[in-house]
Amino acid sequence: MKRLIRESPAKINLTLRVTGQRADGFHELESLVAQVNLADTLTVAATGNGCYALDCDNAALADGGANLAVQAARSLSRAAGRNPGAVIRLTKRIPAGAGLGGGSSNAATALILLNELWECGLDRAELVTLAGALGSDVPLFLHGPQCVIRGRGEVVEEVSQPGALWTALVLPELHCSTPAVYRAWDELGRHPARPGLDDVLAAAGSADSLMDALFNDLEAAAFVVEPSLRELSEQIEAACGQRVRVTGSGSGLYRLFDDHRAAATFALAVGMECNVRADVAALRADVPSTKSVEEA
Numbered sequence: 001m002k003r004l005i006r007e008s009p010a011k012i013n014l015t016l017r018v019t020g021q022r023a024d025g026f027h028e029l030e031s032l033v034a035q036v037n038l039a040d041t042l043t044v045a046a047t048g049n050g051c052y053a054l055d056c057d058n059a060a061l062a063d064g065g066a067n068l069a070v071q072a073a074r075s076l077s078r079a080a081g082r083n084p085g086a087v088i089r090l091t092k093r094i095p096a097g098a099g100l101g102g103g104s105s106n107a108a109t110a111l112i113l114l115n116e117l118w119e120c121g122l123d124r125a126e127l128v129t130l131a132g133a134l135g136s137d138v139p140l141f142l143h144g145p146q147c148v149i150r151g152r153g154e155v156v157e158e159v160s161q162p163g164a165l166w167t168a169l170v171l172p173e174l175h176c177s178t179p180a181v182y183r184a185w186d187e188l189g190r191h192p193a194r195p196g197l198d199d200v201l202a203a204a205g206s207a208d209s210l211m212d213a214l215f216n217d218l219e220a221a222a223f224v225v226e227p228s229l230r231e232l233s234e235q236i237e238a239a240c241g242q243r244v245r246v247t248g249s250g251s252g253l254y255r256l257f258d259d260h261r262a263a264a265t266f267a268l269a270v271g272m273e274c275n276v277r278a279d280v281a282a283l284r285a286d287v288p289s290t291k292s293v294e295e296a
Contacts, residue, residue, distance in 0.1 A: 002046070004117050007039040007288035008109040010100035010281070011140065012167060012247040012254050016216040017194050018185060026136070026152040027182055032159070032197060035145040036167060036281040039288070040092050040106060042069065044113045047085035058092040068107035068134060073114055075130050080120035095277075097175035099248025101137045108141030113290065128156070137248075145284035148197060161285060162204035166263035167254045168244075170270055171277040172232055176222050176250035184221035191217060207256040214245055214256075222250035229253075232274060239273040240266060256283075 015032040069088050077083045094102030111127050131138035136153035144158040194215050203213035223230035229251050237243045244253040257263040267278035
């Protein structure tokens with residue numbers, strides 16, 4: 001039996017600008033996004049009987065019908081006009097509800113793997129169309145490690161990496177509801193002016209200068225929805241002398257560094273001073289590759 005294996009990376013939003021609201025209720029965005037090497041792992045194999053099974057090491061995500069990777073499999077099956085079925089094994093390292101795009105990345109990775117396993121022959125543009133129907137963040141994971149997303153996320157433009165950077169990821173056990181954060185953004189009413197993307201990328205000479213140029217329009221709204229997140233952000237700045245940014249709609253926080261040692265020192269200090277999970281990850285310079293394993 002043939003199995004395909006691939007990493008499913010997390011992402012951070014280096015910038016996130018809300019540019020308006022659409023008639024369908026979604027918000028228009030412009031966001032500079034970077035994938036990082038914190039990743040889940042997906043393994044897929046065909047069942048040959050048209051059935052789908054999810055094996056996940058996180059019991060909270062084990063509802064196969066609701067899992068985005070399984071939804072992606074069914075969507076690809078309908079689009080390709082074939083139904084070989086699949087067993088999807090998901091090893092989770094990316095926390096859910098942290099603004100790191102774990103579920104979206106899993107869906108995109110399932111599309112890539114099953115398109116190859118089932119020999120569907122869909123090109124990237126066709127996979128991107130399927131991805132956009134699954135969720136706003138899914139299409140970006142079918143592209144390079146750094147990109148700008150627009151619209152509600154379905155318009156993706158790959159960009160050059162803003163330096164060989166490391167990030168400390170602060171991952172509290174908090175959950176920010178994305179719809180609630182967008183409602184809070186709407187209710188805040190007044191929003192600050194933001195620098196253009198060219199100005200942000202021009203600041204990429206060092207991690208500190210880039211951090212000063214980064215922004216997230218949803219940060220203030222996330223702090224309204226989850227006041228404990230604001231308190232944690234302020235606690236980190238007071239304890240470590242450096243501020244962090246919210247990724248996505250929260251609750252993950254991050255800070256960029258020029259080298260691994262600085263990121264690790266910061267993460268260790270945050271973990272000890274604030275009693276919270278803090279990981280170190282590198283901004284990816286490439287996309288994950290697929291490995292194939294043949295079993296008797």
